[in-house]
Amino acid sequence: MDRNPSPPSSEAEEEEEGDAVGSTVYSKHWLFSILTRLIEVISPEKNEPSANPEDIQTELDEEMENDICKVWDMSMDEDVALFLQEFNAPDIFMGVFAKSKCPRLTEICVGILGNMACFQDICMSISKDENLGQVLLQRLCDSDSPTLLETSRLLLTCLSQPEVANVWVERIRDSPSVYDCVCFIMSSSTNVELLVKVGEVVDKLFDLDEELMLNWIKNGTCQSVGPSVDDSPEELPDFKIVPCILEAAKQVRSDNPEGLDVYMHILQLLTTVDEGIQAIVQAPDGGKETWSLLYDLVCHELCQPDDPPIIVQEQKTVLASILSVLSAMFASQTEQEYIKMRKNMPLIGSLIRILQYMEGCGKRSVDNSKESEQEETGKGDLNEEDFHLKILKDICCELLSNMFQELTKENTLEGLNQGHLNEQTCSCAFQNLLPLYFASVESFLEVLREADQTLAENLEKRFPNLKVHT
Numbered sequence: 001m002d003r004n005p006s007p008p009s010s011e012a013e014e015e016e017e018g019d020a021v022g023s024t025v026y027s028k029h030w031l032f033s034i035l036t037r038l039i040e041v042i043s044p045e046k047n048e049p050s051a052n053p054e055d056i057q058t059e060l061d062e063e064m065e066n067d068i069c070k071v072w073d074m075s076m077d078e079d080v081a082l083f084l085q086e087f088n089a090p091d092i093f094m095g096v097f098a099k100s101k102c103p104r105l106t107e108i109c110v111g112i113l114g115n116m117a118c119f120q121d122i123c124m125s126i127s128k129d130e131n132l133g134q135v136l137l138q139r140l141c142d143s144d145s146p147t148l149l150e151t152s153r154l155l156l157t158c159l160s161q162p163e164v165a166n167v168w169v170e171r172i173r174d175s176p177s178v179y180d181c182v183c184f185i186m187s188s189s190t191n192v193e194l195l196v197k198v199g200e201v202v203d204k205l206f207d208l209d210e211e212l213m214l215n216w217i218k219n220g221t222c223q224s225v226g227p228s229v230d231d232s233p234e235e236l237p238d239f240k241i242v243p244c245i246l247e248a249a250k251q252v253r254s255d256n257p258e259g260l261d262v263y264m265h266i267l268q269l270l271t272t273v274d275e276g277i278q279a280i281v282q283a284p285d286g287g288k289e290t291w292s293l294l295y296d297l298v299c300h301e302l303c304q305p306d307d308p309p310i311i312v313q314e315q316k317t318v319l320a321s322i323l324s325v326l327s328a329m330f331a332s333q334t335e336q337e338y339i340k341m342r343k344n345m346p347l348i349g350s351l352i353r354i355l356q357y358m359e360g361c362g363k364r365s366v367d368n369s370k371e372s373e374q375e376e377t378g379k380g381d382l383n384e385e386d387f388h389l390k391i392l393k394d395i396c397c398e399l400l401s402n403m404f405q406e407l408t409k410e411n412t413l414e415g416l417n418q419g420h421l422n423e424q425t426c427s428c429a430f431q432n433l434l435p436l437y438f439a440s441v442e443s444f445l446e447v448l449r450e451a452d453q454t455l456a457e458n459l460e461k462r463f464p465n466l467k468v469h470t
Helices: 011-015 028-042 062-074 078-086 089-099 103-116 120-128 130-141 145-159 162-173 176-188 192-208 210-218 241-252 257-270 274-281 288-300 311-332 345-371 376-406 409-418 423-433 438-451 453-462
Strands: none
Touching (some): 028 062, 028 078, 062 078, 062 103, 103 120, 103 130, 103 145, 120 130, 120 162, 130 145, 130 162, 130 176, 145 162, 145 192, 162 192, 162 210, 176 192, 176 241, 192 210, 192 257, 210 257, 241 257, 288 311, 311 345, 345 376, 345 409, 345 423, 376 438, 409 438, 423 438, 423 453
């Protein structure tokens, strides 16, 4: 189907100068005729007997679908969106949501509203309509993936507009079914595009409102509502937020790096409150699934030895999120078997590699800054890049210093034998950890002296301020 059609023409448009919508070439008459036909689709003729539920239209005829899709594309134009608002299109769509059994029609109508919501005044009007707001939230319990995608896109658009974001946060906070429906999608959908968009909605909600995040962390009570083909409520499992996030992250990790970034940031937001950390580490498996996923990403997928150092620029935000969560878990669950240092020497190697790659990017940034010193815009972009890299470095160093303090002679020997620790990697680690984490470096150096005295002495020569107490 052509999703980018040419503007519909009509005789009226050509004959009547006032028929154009705003400054466009689109016809008011044509648009009004489509809205009228839309009403007819969902309203049986007065002289017809009551329709049998079995006979209710579940598919759009091709002509109607083509025309309503043209409206969908046209609604990205502000003049068209304002025209649709003026002629009460949102109320018509409310009727569609209430009466239509056609998933495709519902999807298109939600999509049109999503386009209209991109414009501030219309977004405020849609958002302040309590009935429409509740009906749209109910669409999250739909069983049709395309409709869910468009609903999520609409919600994200509204949540991204500061003037109305709080309206939606409060509405969602007061609608317990949203939690269940979102968790159901994250835990069961295989539609990567849908999972990414739902993740963006959750990420935005948690970023906007800590109270809502706390409620969702604590939530586990079955609300007895959920997706159902016949719109009747059905009982959902007792969802917990962390397993649902992990399941969605596993689905998107291979196909959508941006989606993985979103879900890792959601986990990071959880660790900004004690309840979130506890939700991760007090899971039935003690947090092992979370640790294993993040460990695998850092050690086997991101910032690998065969990647160019510049890769750290591309992956800096997802790495910062992952390392933040690992750091929080390491600090709170050192007694867990999966966190024991003998199992995590490759993670130390990966942390040092990230620091090495950042050093390479830092040198490149200095060179670039000299070249663009007079270019104000470029300089601003560079500063932002440096800011994000600094965040990553700080998080990386904090985790590395904590892990250094837990190393034993046996762990260190293992790291030396596996190639994770040598003079080059240890020098890089010390260069980044000092002077802030002096105690951690000194503690590690004491252990290193027992494992490899020559290496320890070489490092002391490079860093004369360090003293190993014997």
